[in-house]
Amino acid sequence: SAVISQKPSRDICQRGTSLTIQCQVDSQVTMMFWYRQQPGQSLTLIATANQGSEATYESGFVIDKFPISRPNLTFSTLTVSNMSPEDSSIYLCSVREGTGELFFGEGSRLTVL
């Protein structure tokens, strides 16, 4: 199974600033996803990170707010831009293996003051 490392594991940020979250996978994967989990909620897909092309965003999420990079098959970043307290969430990186099984990183817990 894929091993996924996320950095930072947690951070406290000021309103109006931006934070970039990194996701590193120990093997090459085609499909990489970014999720958000707001307090007390289930997971919501932000976007699918595509290698070599722009990310595919879900309804309600836009590139200006959540720019994503995917420079290769083992790495991706998600930036949360111009943060507000409503962005306080756990952000999770995920990959899907050939079997269809989904694996998640440990998450990045973001608090915006």
Add this chain to the structure above:
Amino acid sequence: KQEVTQIPAALSVPEGENLVLNCSFTDSAIYNLQWFRQDPGKGLTSLLLIQSSQREQTSGRLNASLDKSSGRSTLYIAASQPGDSATYLCAVTGGGNKLTFGTGTQLKVEL
């Protein structure tokens, strides 16, 4: 639109008890169903993946079943332990590889 519901929302059991968590989904056209556990403030740990052609999967004390036609899955945990305390989530993969998560069951196993 796929909707995934988990019942109960919360469950508290004494150590050693066997228990069943339920997951239901509205659209039976799925590719697979996956069960996860999530500890507070952490990521998700994959427990079991059931392909749409399978009826059940087992891993240690865990057994997951799938009845696609009725839109139901159960996760059976045998001889529960305090370390099993976590939130359990089911997720189904449907058309376009779209993953839909359930609402979760918060389990507490007491000494």
